[in-house]
Amino acid sequence: xxxxxxxxxxxxxxxxxxxxxxxxxxxxxxxxxxxxxxxxxxxxxxxxxxxxxxxxxxxxxxxxxxxxxxxxxxxxxxxxxxxxxxxxxxxxxxxxxxxxxxxxxxxxxxxxxxxxxxxxxxxxxxxxxxxxxxxxxxxxxxxxxxxxxxxxxxxxxxxxxxxxxxxxxxxxxxxxxxxxxxxxxxxxxxxxxxxxxxxxxxxxxxxxxxxxxxxxxxxxxxxxxxxxxxxxxxxxxxxxxxxxxxxxxxxxxxxxxxxxxxxxxxxxxxxxxxxxxxxxxxxxxxxxxxxxxxxxxxxxxxxxxxxxxxxxxxxxxxxxxxxxxxxxxxxxxxxxxxxxxx
Amino acid sequence: xxxxxxxxxxxxxxxxxxxxxxxxxxxxxxxxxxxxxxxxxxxxxxxxxxxxxxxxxxxxxxxxxxxxxxxxxxxxxxxxxxxxxxxxxxxxxxxxxxxxxxxxxxxxxxxxxxxxxxxxxxxxxxxxxxxxxxxxxxxxxxxxxxxxxxxxxxxxxxxxxxxxxxxxxxxxxxxxxxxxxxxxxxxxxxxxxxxxxxxxxxxxxxxxxxxxxxxxxxxxxxxxxxxxxxxxxxxxxxxxxxxxxxxxxxxxxxxxxxxxxxxxxxxxxxxxxxxxxxxxxxxxxxxxxxxxxxxxxxxxxxxxxxxxxxxxxxxxxxxxxxxxxxxxxxxxxxxxxxxxxx
Numbered sequence: 001x002x003x004x005x006x007x008x009x010x011x012x013x014x015x016x017x018x019x020x021x022x023x024x025x026x027x028x029x030x031x032x033x034x035x036x037x038x039x040x041x042x043x044x045x046x047x048x049x050x051x052x053x054x055x056x057x058x059x060x061x062x063x064x065x066x067x068x069x070x071x072x073x074x075x076x077x078x079x080x081x082x083x084x085x086x087x088x089x090x091x092x093x094x095x096x097x098x099x100x101x102x103x104x105x106x107x108x109x110x111x112x113x114x115x116x117x118x119x120x121x122x123x124x125x126x127x128x129x130x131x132x133x134x135x136x137x138x139x140x141x142x143x144x145x146x147x148x149x150x151x152x153x154x155x156x157x158x159x160x161x162x163x164x165x166x167x168x169x170x171x172x173x174x175x176x177x178x179x180x181x182x183x184x185x186x187x188x189x190x191x192x193x194x195x196x197x198x199x200x201x202x203x204x205x206x207x208x209x210x211x212x213x214x215x216x217x218x219x220x221x222x223x224x225x226x227x228x229x230x231x232x233x234x235x236x237x238x239x240x241x242x243x244x245x246x247x248x249x250x251x252x253x254x255x256x257x258x259x260x261x262x263x264x265x266x267x268x269x270x271x272x273x274x275x276x277x278x279x280x281x282x283x284x285x286x287x288x289x290x291x292x293x294x295x296x297x298x299x300x301x302x303x304x305x306x307x308x309x310x311x312x313x314x315x316x317x318x319x320x321x322x323x324x325x326x327x328x329x330x331x332x333x334x335x336x337x338x339x340x341x342x
Numbered sequence: 343x344x345x346x347x348x349x350x351x352x353x354x355x356x357x358x359x360x361x362x363x364x365x366x367x368x369x370x371x372x373x374x375x376x377x378x379x380x381x382x383x384x385x386x387x388x389x390x391x392x393x394x395x396x397x398x399x400x401x402x403x404x405x406x407x408x409x410x411x412x413x414x415x416x417x418x419x420x421x422x423x424x425x426x427x428x429x430x431x432x433x434x435x436x437x438x439x440x441x442x443x444x445x446x447x448x449x450x451x452x453x454x455x456x457x458x459x460x461x462x463x464x465x466x467x468x469x470x471x472x473x474x475x476x477x478x479x480x481x482x483x484x485x486x487x488x489x490x491x492x493x494x495x496x497x498x499x500x501x502x503x504x505x506x507x508x509x510x511x512x513x514x515x516x517x518x519x520x521x522x523x524x525x526x527x528x529x530x531x532x533x534x535x536x537x538x539x540x541x542x543x544x545x546x547x548x549x550x551x552x553x554x555x556x557x558x559x560x561x562x563x564x565x566x567x568x569x570x571x572x573x574x575x576x577x578x579x580x581x582x583x584x585x586x587x588x589x590x591x592x593x594x595x596x597x598x599x600x601x602x603x604x605x606x607x608x609x610x611x612x613x614x615x616x617x618x619x620x621x622x623x624x625x626x627x628x629x630x631x632x633x634x635x636x637x638x639x640x641x642x643x644x645x646x647x648x649x650x651x652x653x654x655x656x657x658x659x660x661x662x663x664x665x666x667x668x669x670x671x672x673x674x675x676x677x678x679x680x681x682x683x684x
Contacts, residue, residue, distance in 0.1 A: 148643050152494035152586035154536055154575065168534075172514060187619040192510075194496055194577065194584050194624055196637055196651045201616040205597065205639025214642070227643035231586040231651065233496065235536065236578050242536050244494035244573040244586075255547065274543040277529040282536055295538055297547025300556070301490050301569035309538045309573065 002030035003336050004064060005327075006089070008057050008080055009071035010034035011043065013162045014094060017320035018069055023048060025324060028331070035061055035068075037076075062087035066337040067330065069323050070094060081122055090338040091122040092326045094319055099124040099216060106219050109325040110267040111138045115220075116329060121340045123326055128318025129153050129209065129232065129241055130216040132291045135268060135317075136310050137247065139261035141221055144249030144304070148227045151213060154235045154242040155198060156282060158315050160185045165238050172236065186234060195234040207232060240282035241314040245307065252304045255296055262293045267317070272296050280311035288313055289321045344372035345678050346406060347669075348431070350399050350422055351413035352376035353385065355504045356436060359662035360411055365390060367666060370673070377403055377410075379418075404429035408679040409672065411665050412436060423464055432680040433464040434668045436661055441466040441558060448561050451667040452609040453480045457562075458671060463682045465668055470660025471495050471551065471574065471583055472558040474633045477610060477659075478652050479589065481603035483563055486591030486646070490569045493555060496577045496584040497540060498624060500657050502527045507580050514578065532578050540574040549574060582624035583656040587649065594646045597638055604635045609659070614638050622653035630655055631663045 005027070009015040015036070022029070032047055035057040044051040055061065057076070062068060062084050069092045070080055077097035084091045098104045105115040106124045108131055116123055126134065137146050157164035163185045171191030174181040181189035188195050199208030206214075210230040218224045235242075253261070263270045271280045272294040280292030291312040299305025312318055330336050347369070351357040357378070364371070374389055377399040386393040397403065399418070404410060404426050411434045412422055419439035426433045440446045447457040448466045450473055458465055468476065479488055499506035505527045513533030516523040523531035530537050541550030548556075552572040560566045577584075595603070605612045613622045614636040622634030633654040641647025654660055672678050 150492045150588055150643065152573075154496065154577070169518070172534075173518065176511070176515065176518075188623060189625065192514075192578065192580050192625070194579060194653075196584070196586075196621050196623070197616065197619060204642065205616060205637065206642070207616070229588055229641045229643035229647065229649055231494075231637070231649060233584075233586065233651075235496070236534065237536060238534050242538070242575075244538075244575065246492055246571055274539065274547060274549070277539060279538050281530060281538070283531065283534070295547065295573070299571045300546065300548070301492065301571035305571065307571055307573060309575075311536075 002028050003331055004031045004066045005029040006033040006035055006062065006065045006068040008035045008068055010045065010054055011036045011040040012071055013158060014071040014315055014319040017315050018071060018324060019045065019047060021320050021324040025328070027324065027328065033065065059083050062089040065089045067092070067327060069327055071319070071323070085121050088337065088340060090330065090336055092125060092323050093122055094125045094323050096127060096212065098122055099126065100219065106216060107326050108134055108220060108322060109329050110135060110265070112220055112222070113329055116326070116333065116335065121338060125319065125323045125326060126216045126220060127212045128159055128314035129155060129243070130213055131318050131322055132241060132310055132312035133213060133243060133245065134217050134220050135291045136245065136262070136293055137217065137221065139265040140247055140249060140253060140258065140306065143257070143261055144251040144253040146226050146247055147250050148248040150229045150246040152231045152244045153233055154237070155232060156237040156239050156241055156314060157190060157234065158239040159241065168236055168238055190234060190236050192236055196231070198232040198234055206230070237282045239313060239315060240285045240311055241318060242282060242309065242311045245310055246299055246305055248302055248305045250304070253306060255298055255306070258306050259296050262296070267291055268293055270294065279309055282311060285311045285313055289316050291317055344370055345673055346373045346408045347371040348375040348377055348404065348407045348410040350377040350410055352387065352396055353378045353382040354413055355500060356413040356657055356661040359657050360413060360666060361387065361389060363662050363666045369666065369670065375407065401425050404431040407431045409434070409669060411669055413661070413665070427463050430679065430682060432672065432678055434467060434665050435464055436467045436665050438469060438554065440464055441468065442561065448558060449668050450476055450562060450664060451671050452477060452607070454562055454564070455671055458668070458675065458677065463680060467661065467665045467668060468558045468562060469554040470501055470656035471497060471585070472555055473660050473664055474583065474652055474654035475555060475585060475587065476559050476562050477633045478587065478604070478635055479559065479563065481607045482589055482591060482595060482600065482648065485599065485603055486593040486595040488568050488589055489592050490590040492571045492588040494573045494586045495575055496579070497574060498579040498581045498583055498656060499532060499576065500581040501583065510578055510580055528576060532576060534578055537576040538573070540576055548572070579624045581655060581657060582627045582653055583660060584624060584651065584653045587652055588641055588647055590644055590647045592646070595648060597640055597648070600648050601638050604638070609633055610635055612636065621651060624653060627653045627655055631658050633659055
C-alpha cells in the first residue's frame with residue numbers, strides 16, 4: 001500500500017535534501033505534505049515537478065498522515081512527537097531529542113534494521129558523526145568484537161546547517177580581505193581556523209557532540225561495554241565529516257581482513273592506496289550516500305588495534321539518506337500505518 | 343665570547359623567522375652571514391637595521407663561522423653538514439636529514455637540554471609536529487611514565503613553507519569563485535578540504551610525517567618503549583598545527599594534576615575553560631612561542647588515560663624558535679666554538 005507521507009522541517013538543509021532523496025530514490029507515496037515553521041509556511045516547493053505549499057507545523061497537522069520524516073531542532077521534536085502520536089502517525093526523527101530514550105529504536109538500516117520492530121510510534125536516526133563511525137565499526141565488531149574506540153573528528157560546517165555553511169564562506173572572505181571575521185553559528189570565527197568544541201559542555205570535560213558518539217554507538221551496536229574516547233573538532237570545510245579512528249578488538253583483525261570486511265559491508269566504499277595518494281577526502285565524498293574508508297593500517301601502538309580514516313557526506317548518510325532509508329525499511333516491512341495512537 | 347653566526351636557508355619561511363627571532367631575542371653575535379641557494383644570492387636583507395647581502399650556500403662558505411643555524415631542505419642538509427664539519431663550524435639543523443642518526447642529539451631545550459653535550463658537530467631540531475607533542479608529553483612522562491600515545495594532527499599549510507600557505511590562499515579563492523583549484527605543493531587541492539597524507543608512504547601504511555612523530559618522540563624522551571599511533575592530516579589553516587592527543591601513563595594522573603603539570607612546564611600555556619568556550623585555536627596561537635594546551639580531560643575509554651588538545655605555531659616553536667633556543671643553549675654552555683673538525 002502507498003503511504004501518506006509528511007516531511008517536517010521541509011525547508012532546512014537536511015529537509016530539502018530529504019525531499020531530493022525521496023525523488024531520487026522514487027519513494028512510493030500516495031501524498032506528500034510539507035511542514036515547517038510559520039516563517040516558511042506558504043512557500044511553494046516543487047516535488048516531482050508539481051508545486052506543494054508549505055504548511056505550518058503545529059497541533060493537528062498530522063491528521064490523515066501515515067508517516068512523517070522529521071528534521072527539526074530538538075526543541076521542536078518533543079511537541080512534534082506528541083502531535084504525531086495523537087494522530088497515530090509514525091515518526092522517523094532526525095533530531096537528537098528522542099535518540100537515547102529506552103523505547104525509541106536508534107537505527108542505521110545497514111547495521112540494526114531489526115531494531116525497528118520495537119518502536120513505540122517513533123524511530124530515531126543517529127547523529128551525523130555517529131552514523132559514519134558505527135557503519136564502519138559494524139563489520140569489525142561482528143568479526144572481532146570492538147572493545148575500544150579512539151576517535152578524533154574533523155567536522156564540516158554543514159553540521160550546523162545552512163547557516164554554518166554560510167558563516168564559513170563569510171568568515172573566509174573576511175579573513176582573505178584581512179578583516180575581522182564574524183562568529184554567530186560557531187563559538188569562534190571558523191575561516192582558516194579550528195574550533196575544538198561542538199555542542200555544549202556536558203560532563204567530565206566532554207561536549208554534547210562527543211558524548212553522542214559514545215552513547216549512540218553503544219545503543220546501535222547493542223553493546224554497552226564498548227569504551228570510546230571522542231574528540232570533536234569543527235574544521236573549515238563546507239560539507240562532509242571526517243574521522244580519524246583507532247579501534248581495538250577482542251580478537252585480532254588483520255589489515256587485509258579489515259579491508260575485505262569494509263569492502264563487503266553495504267554502505268561502505270574503500271578508497272585506500274596511499275602510494276597513489278588515494279584516500280577519502282571531503283571534496284570527493286560530497287554528494288555521495290556512502291561512507292568512505294581509507295588509510296587502513298595496523299595500530300602500531302597496541303596488539304589488536306586498527307587505525308583508519310573515514311569520510312561521509314553528513315547531510316546525506318549522516319542525516320537525510322539514513323532517514324529515508326529508515327522510511328523505506330518501515331514500508332518494506334509493512335509497518336506503515338503503525339496502528340499506534342494515544 | 344661573541345659568536346660568528348651564519349644562517350643557512352635565510353630566505354625561506356623558517357629562515358626569515360629565525361632572523362626575526364635573533365633580533366627579538368637579542369642573540370649576541372659578533373657577525374652574521376646569510377646563506378641561501380643561488381636563486382636568492384645577492385639579495386639584501388635587513389638585520390638590526392643594516393643590510394646584509396645573501397651569499398651562496400656552498401663548499402667553503404663556513405670559513406670563519408663558529409655556528410650555523412640551518413633551515414634547508416633535507417637534500418641540502420647532508421652537503422651543508424660536510425662543509426660545516428670541514429670548517430669546524432657547529433650546526434643547528436632544522437632539516438629532517440640528521441635527526442635519527444645515533445651521534446646526533448635531537449633537542450628541545452625545555453625537555454632534554456643536556457643531550458647537547460653529546461654532539462659530534464651537529465645538533466638537530468625536531469619536526470614541527472613532534473616538538474609540540476613532546477613538550478606536552480614531558481611533564482606527564484616525568485610524573486606518570488607515558489606508555490602509549492594516540493595522536494591525530496590537524497596540520498597547517500605553513501608546514502609546507504611559503505608555497506604551502508600561498509597554495510591555500512589560491513585554492514580557497516578558486517573554490518570561492520567556483521573554479522577548479524590547483525594542487526602543486528599538496529597532493530590534492532587544500533581549499534575547504536582535508537588531505538590525510540603528509541609526506542610519503544614509509545612503512546605499514548604510515549607516512550614519513552607520522553613515523554617522525556613515533557621515532558623522534560622516543561629519541562627525545564629517551565624511552566623506546568613508548569608506543570605511538572599517529573595520524574597526520576593537512577587542514578585548510580594557514581599557520582599553527584593542532585593535535586588531538588590521548589596519553590596512557592603507567593601511573594594514573596588526574597585532570598587536576600595534569601593541568602598543574604602543564605601550567606608549571608616552561609614553554610606551555612594552559613587555555614582550558616570549556617564552559618567559557620576557551621581552548622587553544624590556530625588563530626589565537628599564531629605568532630606565539632608557546633605550546634598551548636586545553637580540553638584537558640580524563641580518557642573515558644581507559645583507566646590511566648588523559649585526553650587533551652594542543653596547538654602551537656609550527657614555524658616558531660615548531661622550527662625557528664626551537665633552533666634559536668638551541669643556539670642560545672650552546673652559547674650559554676660555552677660550547678661554541680666547538681673545536682671539532684674533519
